Amino acid sequence: MKNVRNSRTAPSGDDSELTYSELNFAAASQNSTIHTSAEPETTYAQIAVRSQSAQPNAGSEVAPGKDQRQQETAGGTNSKKSRCLGLVALLIIISLFAIIIGLTVYVLQLTQDFSEAKKEQRTLRERGDWLNASLANSVRNLTEMSGRFQNISETLSQSRQKAISLCATLRNMSDSLCPSGWKLHNHSCYRFSIATENWDTAKRECESLNSHLLIINTDQEQNFVIQSMPEKNQQYLIGLTDREREGNWEWVDGTPVSQSDSHWLNNQPDNANNEDCGTFSKEYRGRTFGFNDVRCNRVFHFICEKPAPSGIGAADFEKYCP
Incomplete structure (x- = not known):
């Protein structure tokens, strides 16, 4: 049971x-x-x-119910949302990847720029060190040159003192080439008389001293005579005459002098009162020096000239001496 x-x-x-x-x-x-x-x-x-x-x-297989249709609709919506979310995620991943690549390139560029900057800084430092070394070397050379220049300056000063002393000695030697009371100029000795004589007497006295009355050949010689004249307002007899032939002036050595020579004073020679001898003087109430004709029997100071003995001449050293 x-x-x-x-x-x-x-x-x-x-x-x-x-x-x-x-x-x-x-x-x-x-x-x-x-x-x-x-x-x-x-x-x-x-x-x-x-x-x-x-x-x-069996009835549900043939005709799906309302719940099943809602489920299918919800499933399709969820599928679309999933695809959209997938695309968004893919875009985010691609963006992140692009950002990572950009950052990597930027970091690499910064690294390269930093490396180049360090290299340039090292180059600049080396160049600065080289410039500092060059500057120090230049300063050292400048100091040495300054010391050498000071030594040279001292040497030049000593040489100048020696030159002055030597020039003084040479002047004394050149003056000694001429007899006492004579002045040396350009290998010639000049004597300015203290006494006064007429032209003939003055000529003979100069000849007795192995000289002759003054013969002026150059402007330089004339300037020397002007500077050496003891009395600037006096007339001095010189070796100039036209006794041999009236109007033909010549020196005592026979060298002719034209009446148009620039060494004559204004309006001279004028041959007033038979004036056949020449003097050297300053123009009356003027400052110009030159030749003038006077009577030969009148007495004046006179100037004698003769060659200096062979030796050192003033012109040989005066241009080198201070």
């Missing part, structure tokens, strides 16, 4: 159900006598599992 003692259904998490059934079976004796003794009955348990999802209704 079968006896259903208990059955229960346990709900699952999804649409399927789990059904538990407990069945009790009693064994009958041969005479089908029901024992009421205390013999235990044999109990069998059977578990049946039924899943509603595994066995859907």
Whole structure:
């Protein structure tokens, strides 16, 4: 005899159900006598599992319900959102990758620029060190040159003192070439008389001193005579005459002098009162020196001239002496 003692259904998490059934079976004796003794009955348990999802209704396969359509619509919307999110994520990744590449290139450029800047700084430092060394060397050379220049300056000063002393000695030697009372100029000795004589007497006195009355050949010689004259307002007889032939003036050595010579004073010679001898003087009430004709018997100071003895002449050293 079968006896259903208990059955229960346990709900699952999804649409399927789990059904538990407990069945009790009693064994009958041969005479089908029901024992009421205390013999235990044999109990069998059977578990049946039924899943509603595994066995859907036929009607649901043919026409899906409203819930299923909502689920499909929600699934399509979710798929589109997923694709959009994927594209956004891809764009973000590409942007990040591009930013990373840009930053990497920028960092590399900065590194290169920094390296070049360091190299240029090192070059500038080396060049600065070289310039400093050159400057120090130039300063050292300048100091040495300054010392040498000072030594040269001192040497030149000493040489100048020696030159002055030598020139003084040479002047004394040149003056000694002429007799006492005579002045040396350009290898000639000149004597300015203290006494006064007429032209003939003055000529003879100069000849007695192995000289002759003054003969002026150059402007330089005339300037020397002007500077050496003891009395600038006096007339001095010189070796100039026209006794041999009137109007033909000549020196005592026979050298002719024309009346148009620039050394004559203004309006001279004028041959007033038979004037046949020449003097050297300053123009009356003027500053010009030159020749003038006078009578030969008049007495004046006179100038004698003769060659200086061979030796050192003043012209040889005066241009080199201070």
